[in-house]
Amino acid sequence: MIIGIIGSGAMGAGIAQVAATAGHTVHLLDQTAEALVRAEQGIQLSLNKLAEKGKLTAEAVGATMTNLQFTKDYQDFAGCELVLEAIVEDLATKQQVFKQVESVVSAECVLASNTSSLLITSLAAACQRPERFIGIHFFNPAPLMQLVEVIPAVQTRLGLTDEIKQLMQQWGKLPVLAQDTPGFIVNRVARLFYGEAIRMLEEGLADAATIDWAMTELGGFRMGPFALMDFIGHDVNYRVTESVFTAFFYDPRYKPSFTQKRLFEAGYLGRKSGRGFYDYREGATPPEP
């Protein structure tokens, strides 16, 4: 199966790595050459680490890299049977991208989005053939996280959900069926996890490190809410909260915070920019991953 992936950021690169490791030819597309170079280097690094840990052979690392093609040209998607999008969390931009994809691919090619919060039905509605549209939502980092939410749109043809669940199993993932509601399963629950933690910080009840410590040491979570938001990125995390809040018709349970909006607008995006709730710049002591 030939696969196209749009967006070579954290998620797109991770998903491309997973698909290429599973033996597919993967065309990974981004709008800038810099993003593609970063993705290629990141995937190589990630594969090397897996090889060091004995989870992949050197041959498998080589074969995976050979399966990957990096491109800026939608024409390369012509032979794809599945095209999955992992670009910026913005409905209009994503809809525009699928229009471009549909002008290139065959009528049978499945279209999928990795959106965290937008309705799959809204994305499908902008397509000429909405019945071949589905949500496939991975978690970060995609090569390590096993859970994948599979979300049929209202328009999705019968049978496609099962086909995608089977494909995810072939990729070594644990697919779970989720309904097309804002945030699906995990991101809906997670909004309250992040939102309540930020509210406690704003109320001066405890600082970020204390809340993170309590949640990991006492609560048994692998990461605390602040370390996790810094890992995800405040651009991504803020937009997802805003989108879930809007999609739930402004239900105050999902209200975004000014604290995170300020971090986002200041460019303090977390690990990827060197600063977020914590300081990751040289000389600083960031929290344990």
Ligand code: NAI
């Ligand atoms: P990112 O910011 O790391 O990467 C986005 C990439 O898309 C960038 O390389 C950018 O150049 C590219 N891009 C943006 N607009 C484009 C366009 N019009 N055409 C082609 N490329 C374009 O973002 P990330 O974290 O990978 O998120 C991507 C998507 O995945 C979002 O929808 C997000 O909600 C979702 N997601 C994010 C997760 C996370 O933990 N970061 C987890 C699961 C889903």
